[in-house]
Amino acid sequence: MGVTLEEIARASGFSVSTVSRALTNPNYPVNEVTRKRITEVARAMGYKPNMAARSLRTDQTNTIGIIADDILSPFVPPIIRGIQDYLREHDFLSLIVNSDWDPDIEQDAINALISRPVDGIVFAESSHLAINDNLRQSGKPYVFAHRLFGSTIANSVVPDDHYGAALAVRHLVGLGHQRIAMIKGREGWHSASRRFAGYQAELAAQNIDFDPALVQQGDWEYEGGYSAARVLFAVASPPTAIFAANDLMALGAICAAQDAGLRVPQDIAIVGYDNREFTRIVRPKITTVSMPVYEMGHTAAKLLLGQIRNGQEDFEEIQIKGRLFIRESCGADVSQQTVEGLDPATTSRRILLDRDPDPDR
């Protein structure tokens, strides 16, 4: 169906080897006029290299696999985007499979990807650590982008939740708040404990006593935020601000406040986390800390390609910092919108300005 090297060879009067070298090996010394001629003929005939043959010969595919728990999760598409943008610069393609939170499917996916259509794998927001023996012994490099459970592990790129939580709390303190409550994330989740730790750490850094009565357990959902907030409003000495561990719970808290006759932000300030899309759509718009998902993907891809080139070489867990998006729910002057939380070392201008999927619209 497609034009082959041999046909080009015949048409141009050279041998297959020369044609191959002229077309793909810029280092091999081939006469300039020969190369020109061959290139020309190849273009004229519409030559497209047969990747299967090339892969068979070279044992590399210029393709990586992405295993995501669910592409419908709000964080996964930006991670993928970050990965793909980096890949494109290096002529790599990506094969994406959903594991659907199902270990068996994830297993199948890994096996399918090991059969060599890919040179490496990135796990995007994977829950169960499915680095099984198959994967290990295949020798294929792999990287985790935002694994949700488990402790620190090599080859992973994760959000710096501790830092981000501190950022949120610091913002509230800066606005004069001293009684700052927190609605925690679901128990067992890595982000939940990290964000709580960041909250406590920043309180300590600001010399504010930690008050257990101001901490409520949440569930990552709207409902959990709503009911947690109701409890907080009833505390003897109620908070003037609430840090919700994610945006959905922040929204729940806002609605609870409104239903209780409190105005946000005048009567109570509420800050969220994740920078979900709806935070800039809702009334009031929610101040929040972003998940640096795009950059996590970008970084993961960079590291993976590095490993593919230089052989597997484990690296430490890398944490990416999010930034604070100041909107309406805390009462800050929105015009002074800062880009605090930006780590210039890891965030390229380009990502920030053009590509960051987080800019306010």
Add this chain to the structure above:
Amino acid sequence: MGVTLEEIARASGFSVSTVSRALTNPNYPVNEVTRKRITEVARAMGYKPNMAARSLRTDQTNTIGIIADDILSPFVPPIIRGIQDYLREHDFLSLIVNSDWDPDIEQDAINALISRPVDGIVFAESSHLAINDNLRQSGKPYVFAHRLFGSTIANSVVPDDHYGAALAVRHLVGLGHQRIAMIKGREGWHSASRRFAGYQAELAAQNIDFDPALVQQGDWEYEGGYSAARVLFAVASPPTAIFAANDLMALGAICAAQDAGLRVPQDIAIVGYDNREFTRIVRPKITTVSMPVYEMGHTAAKLLLGQIRNGQEDFEEIQIKGRLFIRESCGADVSQQTVEGLDPATTSRRILLDRDPDPDR
């Protein structure tokens, strides 16, 4: 690096051909005990077929390409999900590339995918009809899932916007509304004109006179909905209901109503379109018509695989119907939530019950 057929052959005492047939060709007559033995040895040795070699030989890859304008668009991930769920049942993988609304990139993507790592291509939410000669003459099957511009074209699966708009209007009429305004989508978009046509058609079907004063041009965005609504409120004989061509504009209209001192739905009913995630998060929750994105992807994948099997065989444009999600913004009794708009012929129970990403939470 990997176990090959030859190694299995040596280990099991059979020839490479027999091993191959035992492992992959269930039709070829090979002795049952032989097959057992070979299968066993293969498993023991951890055999994984080399896809590159297989593809080279058979000229098929069991992989399709998906070209999406932007995976960050709200509709793309569910389309992809629909595609992939179908693919998995047939042991296909999918290579995804973003074209970023850039014809050049799309061109590159097509070229990259033609070099045979894929057996077919689906364009997910693609704008510019980039079916170029390269693609045509490659002979690879392709399908469009939700193309945004251009007129009817073969091999595409699109939402039935005319039907959906009628559905929304009929719902309003059913609630007693007679003066129903519409905020149109951005000009030039296929969906915009189709939804407007559906609105007009349903008015006619209900014997309601069409009043041009009740139609405002929108821009698909919040702001457009907001300002269009303000204009509508100032009309001599104002509408009692508004059909916004998408959810973002519906939200803008709701906020405009609230700012104007009108209660939604008591003073004015508002219905949106798309069933975006935020419609079930906002107050009031927005009644809307869903984009059957998941099913569109699923259908597109099915059609594409059919073409791959039986050779390219163009089919007519296929329209998929969305359904009405009754929520709070129109004042209907929410308990009587129906699944109107469901076409049982094309929507499998499974998709609807388990997989439809649209169920209310």
Add this chain to the structure above:
DNA sequence: GTGAGAACAGCAAACGTTTTCTGTCAGATG
């Protein structure tokens, strides 16, 4: 007892590349 056919297994070619090795020729060097 012979021949036909079924059931199985192996040989070898082929898929389109890349790459090692070998060869040729021109010019430089002694």
Add this chain to the structure above:
DNA sequence: CATCTGACAGAAAACGTTTGCTGTTCTCAC
């Protein structure tokens, strides 16, 4: 003038499969 070197081009092997063809053996019908 003989030899060496470098610049280039070609022959052929190899990557791991699949598959058409060729055997071989065995069974069964005549």
